[in-house]
Structure formats: structure tokens, C-alpha cells
Amino acid sequence: MNPTPMTVRGAEQLRKELDYLKTELRPQIIEAIADAREHGDLKENAEYHAAREQQGFCEGRIQEIEAKLSNVQIIDVTKIANNGRVIFGATVNLLKSETEEEVTYRIVGDDEADIKKNLISVNSPIARALIGKEVDDVAIVKTPAGDVEYEVLSVDYL
Known part of the structure; x- marks a missing residue:
């Protein structure tokens, strides 16, 4: 697979987003799932399902950014x-x-x-x-x- 060209600024923005997702958003989602679990029955718990869906999007974006950064050629x-x-x-x-x-x-x-x-x-x-x-x-x-x-x-x- 050929490396994808990216500017220094573009790579910095992706790293910044990755850091936010891992250090801020991921812990917030984990906390929201834990809070929603305490409300009991998970089958009809909208907060739990919404938090799990958000977790899926967050983890998917983390994987996407990590894949992009692993195959990038930064051009300054x-x-x-x-x-x-x-x-x-x-x-x-x-x-x-x-x-x-x-x-x-x-x-x-x-x-x-x-x-x-x-x-x-x-x-x-x-x-x-x-x-x-x-x-x-x-x-x-x-x-x-x-x-x-x-x-x-x-x-x-x-």
C-alpha cells in the first residue's frame, strides 16, 4: 500500500483528535455506560444503548485515525x-x-x-x-x- 501524503498540519490535527478521543471522549463514554448499567434492565435502557453506540463510533474513529497515521508520508x-x-x-x-x-x-x-x-x-x-x-x-x-x-x-x- 502506498503511503498517503499529508501536510504537517494535517497530521497534527489527526493526532490531536486521536488524543481527544482516547483521553477525554473514551473515558466519558465508559462512565456513561457504567451509569446506564446501574439503571437496571439493559434491554429497554435507551441511555445504555446510546452510550454503546457512541462507544462503537469512537472506537471506529480511533482505529481509522491510527490506520491513517500508520500509512502516512508527512510532507513539510x-x-x-x-x-x-x-x-x-x-x-x-x-x-x-x-x-x-x-x-x-x-x-x-x-x-x-x-x-x-x-x-x-x-x-x-x-x-x-x-x-x-x-x-x-x-x-x-x-x-x-x-x-x-x-x-x-x-x-x-x-
Whole structure:
């Protein structure tokens, strides 16, 4: 299995979530199950069943995060010399040709992607079109509505 690329920030966020799940949420759920058990008959005990379900989700997420972190390749773009080329982890300022609108995206791993924060997955059509481009290059992104052209204005390794 190939390692999954992830930024330093993305790995830190996953580790932080894992720590929260193990040190805070898991003990709370165990306590809720113990409290619910004291209420007697478990067959008709909604609190017990809700706590057990929450425990299942929590344990599943812990396993998921541990699996991701065990197969991750952390890429710190701040330690790479900026040669002006768009790479994983780069922050790219673009000009959308048809609207003259400027947009800035950071290319991140799948788990970190959040379009509201302008974090796009390395596997997204825009990122795939941008990888390898340099300042003043034009990237053509195929969308359902047709091709969209972006001109690369700047590339930063932040």
C-alpha cells in the first residue's frame, strides 16, 4: 500500500483528535455506560444503548485515525526549496481566466481537504491540473460545465 501524503498540519490535527478521543471522549463514554448499567434492565435502557453506540463510533474513529497515521508520508513544504513549481502542500494563487477572479488554494491530503478553507485535495481535478505548473502557466480544469482556465499567479511553500 502506498503511503498517503499529508501536510504537517494535517497530521497534527489527526493526532490531536486521536488524543481527544482516547483521553477525554473514551473515558466519558465508559462512565456513561457504567451509569446506564446501574439503571437496571439493559434491554429497554435507551441511555445504555446510546452510550454503546457512541462507544462503537469512537472506537471506529480511533482505529481509522491510527490506520491513517500508520500509512502516512508527512510532507513539510516549508523545508523544500521553492522552485516556483506547484507541488503537494503548496499554496497557489490563481486567476480564473473567464471571470478575472483571484482564488487561493492550498493542496493537501484527502483527509485535510475543506473547500470552505480553500484546502483542496491533491486528488481533486483542480489540484491534478495544477501539479507541476509554474508561475504564468495556464492550467485547464475539466468540469461538468466545461473547461475552466486558471493562470498561476504565485506559488508559496508555507
